[in-house]
Amino acid sequence: MPATQTTPLTRGVRVGYGSGSVATGAFGTVPGLMLLPYLTDELGIAALWAGVVVFLPKAWDVVLNPVAGRISDRTVDPAGPRRPWLLRAGLMLAGAFALIFAAPGLDSSALEATWVLVFFVLAASAYAFFQVPYVAMPAEITASYDERTRLMTWRVAILAFTIMLAGATAPLIRDAVGGRDGYRVMGVVMATLIVVGVLSAWWGTRNAPIGAVAAGAGSLREQLRIVGQARDFRVLLTTFILQALATGCMLAGVDYLAGEVLGSTGAATVLFVCFVGPALLLTPAWTAIGTRIGKRRGYAIASVVLAAGAVLAATARVAPAGVVFAATALVGVGYAGCQVFPMAMLPDAAAVDSARTGENRAGVYTGVWTAGETLGLALGPAVFAVVLALGGYLSSEGREITQPDSALTAITLGFSVLPAALTLISLWWLRQYTLDAAEVAAAEGALRG
Numbered sequence: 424m425p426a427t428q429t430t431p432l433t434r435g436v437r438v439g440y441g442s443g444s445v446a447t448g449a450f451g452t453v454p455g456l457m458l459l460p461y462l463t464d465e466l467g468i469a470a471l472w473a474g475v476v477v478f479l480p481k482a483w484d485v486v487l488n489p490v491a492g493r494i495s496d497r498t499v500d501p502a503g504p505r506r507p508w509l510l511r512a513g514l515m516l517a518g519a520f521a522l523i524f525a526a527p528g529l530d531s532s533a534l535e536a537t538w539v540l541v542f543f544v545l546a547a548s549a550y551a552f553f554q555v556p557y558v559a560m561p562a563e564i565t566a567s568y569d570e571r572t573r574l575m576t577w578r579v580a581i582l583a584f585t586i587m588l589a590g591a592t593a594p595l596i597r598d599a600v601g602g603r604d605g606y607r608v609m610g611v612v613m614a615t616l617i618v619v620g621v622l623s624a625w626w627g628t629r630n631a632p633i634g635a636v637a638a639g640a641g642s643l644r645e646q647l648r649i650v651g652q653a654r655d656f657r658v659l660l661t662t663f664i665l666q667a668l669a670t671g672c673m674l675a676g677v678d679y680l681a682g683e684v685l686g687s688t689g690a691a692t693v694l695f696v697c698f699v700g701p702a703l704l705l706t707p708a709w710t711a712i713g714t715r716i717g718k719r720r721g722y723a724i725a726s727v728v729l730a731a732g733a734v735l736a737a738t739a740r741v742a743p744a745g746v747v748f749a750a751t752a753l754v755g756v757g758y759a760g761c762q763v764f765p766m767a768m769l770p771d772a773a774a775v776d777s778a779r780t781g782e783n784r785a786g787v788y789t790g791v792w793t794a795g796e797t798l799g800l801a802l803g804p805a806v807f808a809v810v811l812a813l814g815g816y817l818s819s820e821g822r823e824i825t826q827p828d829s830a831l832t833a834i835t836l837g838f839s840v841l842p843a844a845l846t847l848i849s850l851w852w853l854r855q856y857t858l859d860a861a862e863v864a865a866a867e868g869a870l871r872g
Contacts, residue, residue: 432565432574432631439627440564441577443557445620446513448585450520450550451800453593453613454543455674456691459804461524461606463811463818466535470816474808476536480543481801485794487551492790495556505556505563506628512552513621517614519546524610526603551793557624559789561770564631569714575767576710580703583759585620587699589613591692594678598688656772658855660792663765664799665849666726669842671803672810673733673754676838679811683826684739684834685747697751702759709760718764718771719856725760726846726853732757733843739835750839761846771858810837 454477462473491508498504522542526535561571596612597605681690713721732753739747773788814833817824 431567432570436564436628436631437574437577438581439624439629440560440574440631441581442627443509443620443624444578444582445585445623446516446617447550447554447557447620448582449589449613449616449620450516450546452586452589452674453609454523455671455800455804456590456677457593457597457606457609458523458539458543459675459808460678462536462539463816465603465606466526466532466539467818468532468536469818470808470811472536473818474805474812476540476543477808478801478805479540480547481797483544484547484551484797484801487548488555488794488797489787489790491551491555492559492787492793495552495559496787503563505560506625508552508556509621509625509628512549513625514618516546516549516553517617517621519543519549520617521610521614524606528603547797551797553621554793555790558766558769558793559773560628560631561766564628571770572710572713572718572763572767575763576706578766579759579762580706582762583699583702583706583755585616587695587703589616590677590695590699594681594688594691653772653776655856655858656769656776656788658852659765659768659772660795661852662722662849662856663792664795665845665852666729666761667796667799668802668806669729669733669845669849670758671800672807672842672845673803673838674800675804675807676834679816679834680739680747680838684831685744687744690744693748694751697748698755698758701752701755702762705756706759706763709763712760713764713767717859718768719853719859721760722764722768723850723853725757725764726850727757729754729757729761730843730846733839733846735839737835737839737843739839740831768856768858775858806841807837810834810841 458477459473462468462476463470468476495504495508498507500507519542523539523546525542526538529535529538561574565571565574593609593613596609599605600608677694678688678691681694682688709721709725712724732750732755735750735753736747738750769789769792776788810833811830814830815827816830816833817826
């Protein structure tokens with residue numbers, strides 16, 4: 424049935440939709456956390472080249488995401504235009520993901536890097552056709568401004584749990600098995616987790632309402648041009664890209680900070696628990712704050728909290744480990760809000776456009792959005808790799824190596840000061856966002872009328 428302003432979603436639909444974050448969280452977290460160390464410290468690839476391998480597949484995703492959105496907009500299926508892609512692309516994603524970390528011994532760093540690159544490109548392609556339809560769904564399954572925030576609460580809570588589960592256990596699995604086999608086993612376990620998320624989202628949204636809005640006319644280029652002219656969407660996307668870049672830097676730096684600066688590979692797991700634990704507890708609180716003061720103001724406060732935690736983490740080389748863990752927990756508090764609010768604001772922008780034009784561009788909007796997010800998350804590890812190279816980081820190929828003092832400084836700054844600066848800079852664009860509950864409700868009321 425079509426979504427209406429007054430029709431609340433059932434808890435089953437909210438949880439079912441949110442469970443898709445198990446897949447997006449695992450794929451978004453583990454490569455950002457594990458792939459750069461895998462390339463530099465296991466395969467012995469120089470930091471700059473490793474950064475290229477990590478970046479190129481995501482850059483391809485940036486091009487592919489709007490195409491995936493356009494295709495899902497025009498998909499005709501009894502299950503709706505989005506759900507079939509969850510299953511088709513999600514299962515392909517899981518298979519390709521397992522193979523990323525399964526490079527055989529080819530006696531050539533170049534060949535092994537090529538193996539990683541090929542399967543990362545395949546995984547990224549499948550991810551585009553899973554994530555874009557998935558992110559497009561909230562604009563269609565409910566027309567309520569506040570209901571979208573509640574829907575995002577479930578999504579972000581499950582995302583935070585997945586980040587903790589995948590981010591904390593992936594290093595443990597690798598270290599327990601050891602060597603390349605450790606990465607191979609970790610890859611299979613995480614691929615299985617992705618399958619769980621894919622099947623849960625596909626099954627859990629089977630009863631979700633779908634808004635009856637016609638797909639947008641015109642070529643993809645014309646659709647992208649129209650979306651690009653939506654000022655509120657544009658400034659929101661710019662904010663989110665910069666913050667995704669900040670998050671990507673921090674994810675890429677966790678393993679290096681734990682092993683090289685804090686002197687304990689096990690600290691990577693503690694850092695992830697400190698990061699995600701507060702997010703799991705406080706996501707409903709951010710939802711309540713957004714309901715009271717508005718999504719934009721809530722987003723700004725969350726961003727400042729995240730940046731404050733990142734600045735505190737800059738003391739990692741001189742402060743006790745407990746201070747670094749506390750700083751990471753503060754980052755986690757802010758990160759929860761920085762996921763809830765923009766994800767709830769995106770479908771508002773798409774829905775206002777649909778209400779104004781009577782055409783459904785939700786897939787194109789989310790395609791552009793996920794392309795931007797992917798770009799930010801891809802640039803994060805690449806930028807961090809550049810920071811490592813500038814600091815003189817030494818690739819080890821599984822050997823014990825003492826890093827120079829400059830490399831330890833680079834790791835610390837890349838994990839803390841750089842992400843904090845990016846987050847604060849992003850607020851310049853966020854202050855230009857103008858959509859509020861009244862405007863969204865008025866636009867959608869006009870469509871229903």
